[in-house]
Amino acid sequence: MAKRADFDSPWKEILEKYFPEFMQFFFPNVFSKINWKKRPVFLDKELQKVARGASFGIRFVDKLVQVWEKGGTERWVLVHIEVQRGFEKDFAKRMYVYNYRLFDKFHRLVASFAILGDENPAWKPNAFFNELWGCKASLTFPLVKILEYDEKTISEESAKNPFSVVVKAHLEAIKTKNNDDARYLAKLALAKSLYKAGFSKQQIIDLFRFIDWVITLPKDLENSFDQEIIKLEEELHMPYVTSVERSGFARGEAEGIAKGEAKGEAKGETKGKTEVARKMLKKGFTVAQIRE
Numbered sequence: 411m412a413k414r415a416d417f418d419s420p421w422k423e424i425l426e427k428y429f430p431e432f433m434q435f436f437f438p439n440v441f442s443k444i445n446w447k448k449r450p451v452f453l454d455k456e457l458q459k460v461a462r463g464a465s466f467g468i469r470f471v472d473k474l475v476q477v478w479e480k481g482g483t484e485r486w487v488l489v490h491i492e493v494q495r496g497f498e499k500d501f502a503k504r505m506y507v508y509n510y511r512l513f514d515k516f517h518r519l520v521a522s523f524a525i526l527g528d529e530n531p532a533w534k535p536n537a538f539f540n541e542l543w544g545c546k547a548s549l550t551f552p553l554v555k556i557l558e559y560d561e562k563t564i565s566e567e568s569a570k571n572p573f574s575v576v577v578k579a580h581l582e583a584i585k586t587k588n589n590d591d592a593r594y595l596a597k598l599a600l601a602k603s604l605y606k607a608g609f610s611k612q613q614i615i616d617l618f619r620f621i622d623w624v625i626t627l628p629k630d631l632e633n634s635f636d637q638e639i640i641k642l643e644e645e646l647h648m649p650y651v652t653s654v655e656r657s658g659f660a661r662g663e664a665e666g667i668a669k670g671e672a673k674g675e676a677k678g679e680t681k682g683k684t685e686v687a688r689k690m691l692k693k694g695f696t697v698a699q700i701r702e
Contacts, residue, residue: 420623435573506538
């Protein structure tokens with residue numbers, strides 16, 4: 411059985427790297443109101459300060475971004491994003507609390523948005539409301555439910571957006587969590603689709619990383635997956651994502667392809683050993699065998 415997927419880190423990474431594409435895919439009406447000529451500024455540390463002390467459960471992914479509005483004014487505003495993986499009783503309340511705390515801290519308008527990546531189609535908490543003796547306080551926020559996406563709901567234009575792949579990978583990770591064979595086929599199909607979808611080399615690398623992170627496989631199927639990707643890249647003459655990199659060598663998980671590798675080893679030698687390891691993977695050797 412595959413180990414449990416880590417949704418948190420890959421979502422944080424891809425959201426920050428492709429924030430304009432994120433807004434364009436999930437909130438196109440808002441995307442058109444932002445001045446993208448001015449670089450968005452991520453204020454995650456400020457969000458952490460605001461969130462500190464709030465009595466809520468473990469969050470999935472939260473982001474705070476400073477953006478500028480289109481139009482004659484040079485006004486900057488705040489975009490607060492929550493990507494929530496599972497059910498949380500007080501989720502809407504948390505959105506409300508963070509929204510007013512951010513407004514109080516920055517004295518700027520704050521737009522809060524939620525992406526729900528849970529498995530309950532009926533759970534859609536998009537508003538919080540409080541009232542006492544005629545005094546009312548509330549927050550209603552745009553909400554996206556990933557479960558509601560499928561091939562039909564993703565338009566041809568949206569399919570060119572990196573987040574179309576992110577959504578598909580997230581859904582496949584949920585759908586196949588108890589079926590390793592189906593999981594393997596889904597992961598392989600998604601990875602192969604990257605090379606034919608017209609994405610740039612860097613986008614392919616980043617999206618491959620996301621897929622690899624959220625759709626985990628048992629070791630034997632990972633090895634088969636490695637070999638299929640090597641074969642595909644050779645056929646397409648697109649050596650973008652080597653199995654050596656995704657098997658841990660680039661992450662430092664298998665330091666030293668050969669034992670006793672000198673610290674000051676020349677780049678040429680390192681490259682040669684990497685190529686040897688790549689060929690060994692292609693022939694069916696496991697990462698553990700190569701490390702020996």
